[in-house]
Amino acid sequence: MNLFKSLRDIYGKTTVKHLRDLENCERKLARHRNHLVYTLRCRDLSLTPPSLKIKCPINTKKAKDIILQAQRNLLRERVRVINNKLVNLKSQKSDLEKKLKAIIPAKSELDKEISSHLARIRENTFEKTKCRHVRKLQNLTERDQNKKSKHGLSTGATEPDLTGTQLKKWVVNLSKYKLSRAQNNVLAKGLDYAVSPTNVCSNEFVIATELACKKLTHPEAIQLRAKVTSALKSSKPPKSNLSKDERQAVKDLKKEDSIIILPADKGRATVILDKDEYNEKVNNLLGDTKTYEELSSDPTQKYKRKLVAILTRLNEEDKITFGKYKQLYPTAENIPRLYCTPKIHKPNAPLRPIVDYTSTIGYATSRWLADILGPMLGNTVHHVKNSTHLAEELVDILIDEGAILNSHDVVSLFTCTPISKVLDIVKDRVSKERWLRDYNQSQGFNLTADDVYS
Structure with missing residues (x-):
C-alpha cells in the first residue's frame, strides 16, 4: 500500500491506474501461460478437458469418432486462441511499461519497488495457477485411466513410454551394471516417487497424536486418542502403486553395492554410476588444494x-x-x-x-x-531469474549482422x-x-x- 500511496502523492492517480492495469496484465499473462501448458499436455496425452467435452447423441462407432475428432479440433483451436491472447497481453504489457517509464525515472527507488512488486505478483499468480492446473491434469488422467480399465482397455497410451527415446531421457545408465526392464520402469518414475506403504504407519500417527494432545485439555486429549485408535484399527494399507516385479526391482537395487543411484544435476533424469567411479571423481574433486583444505580437527x-x-x-x-x-x-x-x-x-x-x-x-x-x-535479490538490471525470464528479455534485442550472442x-x-x-x-x-x-x-x-x- 505504501508504494501506491507514494505513486499517488508524487505522480497522481493516473500513474496508479497504469500500475494497477500492469498488475492485471501480469496476472493474466501468468494464468494464460499455465493454461497453454495445460492445454498442450491434454493434446499430447489425447485427453479432452471437461469444458470441451461433447455428448454424443448417437451410440455408434462412427458417431463417436466424429465427436472425438471434433473435440481434438476444439483443443487445437483453444491453443491458437490462447497464443493470440498471449501476444495481445504482451503488447498491452509493453505499452503500459512504456507509459510508466515515461513518468517514473529509471533506476529510481520507486522504479525498483515497482519491479520487485510486479515480480512478486507474477510469481505468486504463476505458482497458484500452476498448482491448480497440475491437479486438474492429474484428475483428468486418473479418470481417463479408470474409464479405460473399466471397459477393459489398455492404459498404455497415457503412461510414459519406457523404451527407446523416453527410457534414455529418464534413466541414464553410465555404469557397467545392466538394468532389467522392471528396474528401468521403476527408476523412470523418478527418485521422488512416493511408493505406497505395505502397512499402515501406526507409530507416526501415534507420535503426531501425542504431540497434539499436549496442547489440549485432558478430556479433549482422551477423546482425540480414542478417535485415532478407532481409525487405526479400521484402517487398511493403500493399494500398491507398483507391480510385483517393480517392488522386487526396488529390493534388488537396494542390495546392489557396485552402483550408486543419483538425480541428474539438471532435469529430472535418474543416473546410475559405478560406485568406484563416483568415489574416484569425488576424491579428485576434493583433492583440489586451491579450493579445498584438509582440516586437522573437527571445528x-x-x-x-x-x-x-x-x-x-x-x-x-x-x-x-x-x-x-x-x-x-x-x-x-x-x-x-x-x-x-x-x-x-x-x-x-x-x-x-x-x-x-x-x-x-x-x-x-x-x-x-x-x-x-x-x-x-532481483533488484538489479542484470538479474535473470530463469530461462523463461531470459527469453523474455531477449525478445526485443536486435543483434547486428556479424555479431555473436555468447553464453x-x-x-x-x-x-x-x-x-x-x-x-x-x-x-x-x-x-x-x-x-x-x-x-x-x-x-x-x-x-x-x-x-x-x-
Missing part, C-alpha cells in the same frame, strides 16, 4: 561457541527477541555432509558438489539470514566466489537500503547492518 564446537556468543549478544542488546534467540540457538551438532550430482549434459558427466547443511549448528541461522537478505559456462561458481568481497557488498547494501528497517519493525527486532554482517 564444530569452535563455531558453535562463536555463534552462541553472537546470538547471546544480540539478545542481551535487545536486538532480537528471546523467542528468536531460542529458535536460533544451535542444538544439533551434525557435520555438514557433501554429496555430488552428475552433470549428464556435459562430456564425461563431471560432478557438482552439494553440501547438505540440514541439522547442523548454522542451519536455523542460515534460513533466518536468507529471509532477511531475500529482498536484495559463458561458469565452472565452480561458489567455490570461486571471493567471500570477503561478497560480505562487504552485502553489508553495504544492507546499510543503504531501507528494507532492513521495515523488517525490524514487522518482527520487533533492532538489527543493524553490522549485526547481519557478523
Whole structure:
C-alpha cells in the first residue's frame, strides 16, 4: 500500500491506474501461460478437458469418432486462441511499461519497488495457477485411466513410454551394471516417487497424536486418542502403486553395492554410476588444494561457541527477541555432509558438489539470514531469474549482422566466489537500503547492518 500511496502523492492517480492495469496484465499473462501448458499436455496425452467435452447423441462407432475428432479440433483451436491472447497481453504489457517509464525515472527507488512488486505478483499468480492446473491434469488422467480399465482397455497410451527415446531421457545408465526392464520402469518414475506403504504407519500417527494432545485439555486429549485408535484399527494399507516385479526391482537395487543411484544435476533424469567411479571423481574433486583444505580437527564446537556468543549478544542488546534467540540457538551438532550430482549434459558427466547443511549448528541461522537478505535479490538490471525470464528479455534485442550472442559456462561458481568481497557488498547494501528497517519493525527486532554482517 505504501508504494501506491507514494505513486499517488508524487505522480497522481493516473500513474496508479497504469500500475494497477500492469498488475492485471501480469496476472493474466501468468494464468494464460499455465493454461497453454495445460492445454498442450491434454493434446499430447489425447485427453479432452471437461469444458470441451461433447455428448454424443448417437451410440455408434462412427458417431463417436466424429465427436472425438471434433473435440481434438476444439483443443487445437483453444491453443491458437490462447497464443493470440498471449501476444495481445504482451503488447498491452509493453505499452503500459512504456507509459510508466515515461513518468517514473529509471533506476529510481520507486522504479525498483515497482519491479520487485510486479515480480512478486507474477510469481505468486504463476505458482497458484500452476498448482491448480497440475491437479486438474492429474484428475483428468486418473479418470481417463479408470474409464479405460473399466471397459477393459489398455492404459498404455497415457503412461510414459519406457523404451527407446523416453527410457534414455529418464534413466541414464553410465555404469557397467545392466538394468532389467522392471528396474528401468521403476527408476523412470523418478527418485521422488512416493511408493505406497505395505502397512499402515501406526507409530507416526501415534507420535503426531501425542504431540497434539499436549496442547489440549485432558478430556479433549482422551477423546482425540480414542478417535485415532478407532481409525487405526479400521484402517487398511493403500493399494500398491507398483507391480510385483517393480517392488522386487526396488529390493534388488537396494542390495546392489557396485552402483550408486543419483538425480541428474539438471532435469529430472535418474543416473546410475559405478560406485568406484563416483568415489574416484569425488576424491579428485576434493583433492583440489586451491579450493579445498584438509582440516586437522573437527571445528564444530569452535563455531558453535562463536555463534552462541553472537546470538547471546544480540539478545542481551535487545536486538532480537528471546523467542528468536531460542529458535536460533544451535542444538544439533551434525557435520555438514557433501554429496555430488552428475552433470549428464556435459562430456564425461563431471560432478557438482552439494553440501547438505540440514541439522547442523548454522542451519536455523542460515534460513533466518536468507529471509532477511531475500529482498536484495532481483533488484538489479542484470538479474535473470530463469530461462523463461531470459527469453523474455531477449525478445526485443536486435543483434547486428556479424555479431555473436555468447553464453559463458561458469565452472565452480561458489567455490570461486571471493567471500570477503561478497560480505562487504552485502553489508553495504544492507546499510543503504531501507528494507532492513521495515523488517525490524514487522518482527520487533533492532538489527543493524553490522549485526547481519557478523
